[in-house]
Amino acid sequence: xxxxxxxxxxxxxxxxxxxxxxxxxxxxxxxxxxxxxxxxxxxxxxxxxxxxxxxxxxxxxxxxxxxxxxxxxxxxxxxxxxxxxxxxxxxxxxxxxxxxxxxxxxxxxxxxxxxxxxxxxxxxxxxxxxxxxxxxxxxxxxxxxxxxxxxxxxxxxxxxxxxxxxxxxxxxxxxxxxxxxxxxxxxxxxxxxxxxxxxxxxxxxxxxxxxxxxxxxxxxxxxxxxxxxxxxxxxxxxxxxxxxxxxxxxxxxxxxxxxxxxxxxxxxxxxxxxxxxxxxxxxxxxxxxxxx
Ligand code: G1P
Numbered sequence: 001x002x003x004x005x006x007x008x009x010x011x012x013x014x015x016x017x018x019x020x021x022x023x024x025x026x027x028x029x030x031x032x033x034x035x036x037x038x039x040x041x042x043x044x045x046x047x048x049x050x051x052x053x054x055x056x057x058x059x060x061x062x063x064x065x066x067x068x069x070x071x072x073x074x075x076x077x078x079x080x081x082x083x084x085x086x087x088x089x090x091x092x093x094x095x096x097x098x099x100x101x102x103x104x105x106x107x108x109x110x111x112x113x114x115x116x117x118x119x120x121x122x123x124x125x126x127x128x129x130x131x132x133x134x135x136x137x138x139x140x141x142x143x144x145x146x147x148x149x150x151x152x153x154x155x156x157x158x159x160x161x162x163x164x165x166x167x168x169x170x171x172x173x174x175x176x177x178x179x180x181x182x183x184x185x186x187x188x189x190x191x192x193x194x195x196x197x198x199x200x201x202x203x204x205x206x207x208x209x210x211x212x213x214x215x216x217x218x219x220x221x222x223x224x225x226x227x228x229x230x231x232x233x234x235x236x237x238x239x240x241x242x243x244x245x246x247x248x249x250x251x252x253x254x255x256x257x258x259x260x261x262x263x264x265x266x267x268x269x270x271x272x273x274x275x276x277x278x279x280x281x282x283x284x285x286x287x288x289x290x291x292x
Contacts, residue, residue, distance in 0.1 A: 140253020
């Protein structure tokens with residue numbers, strides 16, 4: 001019998017980051033910093049808090065900085081050691097994954113999120129897994145994925161995190177149909193990727209966190225292209241919904257879409273205000289900008 005524990009997480013990090021050119025000409029968008037950590041680190045931290053043990057990065061051309069980031073940087077560390085920079089050294093050690101707990105595979109063509117997830121099939125194998133979209137970083141008491149893992153332990157099946165959005169923004173996201181309420185969420189009755197204005201089945205959008213059963217891989221293998229002419233994960237999930245249960249986890253914390261300029265800037269402000277060492281300076285500067 002296969003394990004129900006969610007041990008493995010997929011991070012699709014092959015996107016080109018065109019919305020952040022020229023910054024992303026030479027660095028992956030996932031390595032852009034929010035305060036002093038790459039965006040991707042926030043998402044990996046969320047996965048660690050949820051008990052994830054193996055981290056699968058689906059990368060692409062020009063993304064080698066991600067692989068280097070999760071490795072030892074021998075010259076840097078020995079220089080820091082010789083200069084007694086223990087705080088910096090400890091910070092570097094804290095983010096280093098244990099040897100053998102990361103995997104990197106390439107999405108050779110930009111065919112969409114469904115295709116990116118499918119590219120990790122051999123690494124994940126036959127067990128439930130999480131998907132975290134690194135554009136979305138979250139700030140809440142309990143990490144979004146940790147809440148989902150708890151819900152999954154009770155409900156089994158597939159769990160998708162959702163949040164409410166204004167109806168006029170529903171066309172930007174994957175939207176779920178709302179069924180019977182349960183603690184922390186509801187049963188999902190349908191799903192549609194980027195519904196045309198006025199056609200969304202609800203105003204609950206998929207926020208970029210999933211716990212999925214491995215049967216999705218064989219569906220994605222033959223999934224035809226959908227919205228944006230891409231192979232959409234949501235379309236594959238809709239097919240899986242005919243065979244398996246899907247539960248929505250209603251996430252109630254804050255989410256920042258760092259793939260959009262305003263979301264990226266607001267993430268920086270919000271996380272800076274969380275840092276005791278800079279909070280009062282940042283707060284005073286923002287006040288003087290807004291009310292000169
Ligand atoms: C993807 C998913 C979509 C989800 C969104 C959250 O879309 O396909 O269902 O709502 O992420 O950010 P993308 O942002 O890649 O267009």
